[in-house]
Amino acid sequence: DAGITQSPRHKVTETGTPVTLRCHQTENHRYMYWYRQDPGHGLRLIHYSYGVKDTDKGEVSDGYSVSRSKTEDFLLTLESATSSQTSVYFCAISETDGAGNTIYFGEGSWLTVV
């Protein structure tokens, strides 16, 4: 258990509205990630953070922004939700040991944009 909590777990929102998903971790991990998972596409990285106020884009960052004002919280914002952003969103952290970089995931946030 990597101590990752996502909220909300489920949300239905209307097209054009802003939505913020929150990821909270309790173990002071430096690296945090937001992924989306869609059938046929697997896991795709949206944004990641390597420290407080330090973030960078992933492969599918258009339409999304992130913020990290505290080590423990990483927020993902859909600036103006579209139906193509209906997906399952996973927050993750990484740990590095002798075997390399290992990702631990939260339980996911199911977002439906209608």
Place this chain on the structure above:
Amino acid sequence: TQLLEQSPQFLSIQEGENLTVYCNSSSVFSSLQWYRQEPGEGPVLLVTVVTGGEVKKLKRLTFQFGDARKDSSLHITAAQPGDTGLYLCAGDTDSNYQLIWGAGTKLIIKP
């Protein structure tokens, strides 16, 4: 662009049968990980392989890393319904703490 191709995408077999899932790339990875994901949950790490040619066993699951560290396989012996899930491979390139993900293999084991 680095790709990790996973096959098959979908597999449905009877309980007791054996199966192999493959993960292939043209890129070299410093390590490769296998995850399993059950419906409604996030992926959970099964194993990490690091050395070319390495074989790791987890009960009825056998994981192998290719000699050139470009490919990997997951073999399940005598599959059970509890093995049902989405299996994902991910390669570590030591780049910005990001992994390259395969698209996943959806495995269904029928009783």
